[in-house]
Amino acid sequence: MEKINIAGPYNFDLVLDRLSLDPLHALDKEKRVVKVPITVGEASIVATVRATGTTNEPQFIIDGIDMVDKEQAVNKLTHIFQWNNPLEEVHSHFEQTDLKDISNQHRGTPLVLDFHPYNCLMKCIVHQQLNLSFAHTLTERFVKTFGSQVDGVYFYPTPEKVATLTVEDLRALQFSGRKAEYVIGIAKEVVEGRLDIEGLYTKSDEEVLNELIKIRGVGPWTVQNFLMFGLGRPNLFPLADIGLQNALKKLYNLENKPTKEQMLQYTKDWEPYLSYASLYLWRSIE
Template identity: 60%
Template structure:
């Protein structure tokens, strides 16, 4: 067992982040102790514990792991997933001069937490396509608990190799649609065969990533943008087709109908170059 301290620049409201993460039963969160147990995906998977011990203005953390030889790898993955190198103060100062200033004050310092591996970051939005949020969360939970595995009580997504061996009927029994089952299995087969390399794609520009991913059956622009945002942590994404985002803008501007894409484009001009945070905080405003 090893333990390491991390001090980062504020603001960083870990408690608000945990509140959101706790809504997903696949996240093992203890809000009282201000900690989360996270899956670390690598050749030999393990669990890391991240516990906040500082404040929003002066954030600091204790990170614990089980294998000394992998400490540096775990710290790199944790720092990336929790976006510890992104100065939120710059983002909040930017939005203090925009129409989103009240939302950013309400959710001050809330970070975007990335998925803990690129494969789940692409599978998850495919599962979430065209279903309501509660069913999407339930469906994802059943998928992971049926075909994945656990370490120290922490659920891990199944590997692409595992999913590639499934038949659509295996997912249909969990209430997946036929097409969605086929999409996920076909995607996994492409990864296993080497036809699709998510790490290599992650080195490309936003436009190139979307162009590559939408070639895959079942992956449209919304799914590709979700992967960019929650898989790769890209900063300037605004998925206008997202219903939640449309509803948040409708409420913000007191519209009697959902906004048009042209209206959303106009509203968002002042939010560049941090459209991802505009999207995230708008979602937060209606959760």
């Protein structure tokens, strides 16, 4: 067992609320617990993260990491839950903007990442051009059919596994033929050494964009979401995202969805925390 104390504000209940939208996540909102599938060295383990503190004085207890390198496990969890990025400055910034009310509603909500960047890239591809409900359903089918389980918690299928699949294997889950090709193609890029997912951590946003955009099926929306939820970059705002367009329409009481020019004007004051603005706007209509 490890005990973690971090700087507030950090609202773990709002974290669990958003994580609960994905049926693959194993959590209990009443007990304030989430089980996180991570790989430490060669071991696939399930770390149990339980909140015991408050929004202003956050504290967490981590179980399930005694048999592996604890420091490495804690570092992975710190990155996933963004425990090392204090949110007071983010909150103070939005207090001076049009996002003040929404920011207050979601005070202490961090930019929690997918549990592995490869998972995030797979999920971004699956979610392309689908409504959120079916996107989660399709991702759940994909993971439960081809992934693995540890202590009842699912791990995404490895690139090695996905690279062996056929388009017909994924079509059976209701993937489109093209989307199936994209998912398998990305897995092969990883397996054959042309795409180093871990190596993307050290690259700039522009370098990541330039590397990923060359891969079939990966467009700007996918890269921007990957930068946010795969790598934790703080200043992304996917202009083509329909959810953000609808959130801005609601925020500014517009008759129609905003144009790109309008969106650029609205977001000017939200830098350098555009990823948090995106997150809070998504939450405002979820």
